[in-house]
Amino acid sequence: MKKICTLLFVFVLAYACKPNKEKVVKAKEITVEDIDTTTVRKHLYTLASDEMEGRATGTPGIEKAAQYIEGEFKRIGLTTYDTLKTYRQTFTFKNRRTKKDITAFNIIGVLEGKSKKDEYVVVSAHYDHLGIRVKEGQKDSIYNGADDDASGTTAVLALAEYFKKKNNNERTIVFVAFTAEEMGLVGSTHFGKDVDASKFVAGINIEMIGKESNFGPKTAWLTGFERSDFGKIIQKNLKGTGYQLHPDPFKKFNLFFRSDNASLARLGIPSHTFSTGPIDVDVHYHKASDEAETLNMSNITETIRAIAIGTESIIKGEDTPTRIQLTEAEMGRRKKKK
Numbered sequence: 001m002k003k004i005c006t007l008l009f010v011f012v013l014a015y016a017c018k019p020n021k022e023k024v025v026k027a028k029e030i031t032v033e034d035i036d037t038t039t040v041r042k043h044l045y046t047l048a049s050d051e052m053e054g055r056a057t058g059t060p061g062i063e064k065a066a067q068y069i070e071g072e073f074k075r076i077g078l079t080t081y082d083t084l085k086t087y088r089q090t091f092t093f094k095n096r097r098t099k100k101d102i103t104a105f106n107i108i109g110v111l112e113g114k115s116k117k118d119e120y121v122v123v124s125a126h127y128d129h130l131g132i133r134v135k136e137g138q139k140d141s142i143y144n145g146a147d148d149d150a151s152g153t154t155a156v157l158a159l160a161e162y163f164k165k166k167n168n169n170e171r172t173i174v175f176v177a178f179t180a181e182e183m184g185l186v187g188s189t190h191f192g193k194d195v196d197a198s199k200f201v202a203g204i205n206i207e208m209i210g211k212e213s214n215f216g217p218k219t220a221w222l223t224g225f226e227r228s229d230f231g232k233i234i235q236k237n238l239k240g241t242g243y244q245l246h247p248d249p250f251k252k253f254n255l256f257f258r259s260d261n262a263s264l265a266r267l268g269i270p271s272h273t274f275s276t277g278p279i280d281v282d283v284h285y286h287k288a289s290d291e292a293e294t295l296n297m298s299n300i301t302e303t304i305r306a307i308a309i310g311t312e313s314i315i316k317g318e319d320t321p322t323r324i325q326l327t328e329a330e331m332g333r334r335k336k337k338k
């Protein structure tokens with residue numbers, strides 16, 4: 001034993017006497033590799049579990065999802081938005097179908113910018129889905145919405161944790177889990193109501209990133225690609241990473257107006273949705289079978305990493321995308337739900 005101790009001592013001494021540069025222990029640099037499948041899996045399986053009862057707005061199931069997101073925002077260390085005292089932005093609205101009043105809440109957490117505090121970048125996804133629908137002859141009645149849009153909400157949580165650790169956001173990042181998207185973009189419309197749009201530099205919305213896109217592995221597409229130079233900035237930042245961003249291939253589906261990015265784009269904010277969903281052939285879309293088991297965890301993880309790399313120059317205040325201008329007809333278009 002004594003011999004070993006002496007030997008160890010000699011080793012330590014020898015190591016300690018090595019030239020200085022090797023001795024300096026550098027703080028571990030945060031990279032996108034820190035966004036891992038373990039975290040992704042945890043968020044996704046929790047949000048898409050049967051316990052959340054399909055997260056329909058106005059139900060106990062979405063309350064559970066809200067509490068999970070709030071708990072994560074707190075653990076990560078986000079602050080509250082604007083004049084709010086908690087992460088909840090609560091409001092009521094009338095359900096178009098039942099004509100009943102529903103109380104709903106967006107969940108918002110903030111990471112204050114270092115030097116450009118008054119320039120906001122929104123990172124968002126909707127955390128609501130369709131809830132429980134009992135249909136004759138259908139065994140499963142819970143619409144878990146794993147891809148739509150627990151996958152996007154997972155991305156919001158993972159990006160919040162990443163950028164908090166990264167600690168280099170010159171601009172303020174506003175992380176939002178929107179409610180009632182499935183009822184007609186209600187949560188995001190409420191969010192946009194009283195904002196000073198000129199302070200909002202960009203909107204990064206994420207929808208359905210759990211399946212490989214039509215362009216192949218390590219690819220995603222962006223809605224409204226040609227409407228601002230946001231997509232070009234992302235493409236520039238992704239060069240050399242092996243991950244590619246394409247313009248939305250489903251022009252006929254009008255997806256730009258069918259997710260929460262549209263509520264901010266109507267205000268002129270360059271706000272787009274990232275997705276990998278093969279929605280032309282997706283048999284689980286808006287079905288009870290949209291379950292966590294049908295999703296590809298590495299597709300989600302790689303896409304979140306690509307969004308982190310792709311948007312970093314905007315978050316650091318180095319790039320500012322051009323504003324969006326909609327035509328009068330587009331402004332008046334009835335807000336369709338996805």
Ligand SMILES: [Zn+2]
Binds near residue numbers: 126148149181207338
């Ligand atoms: Zn959706």
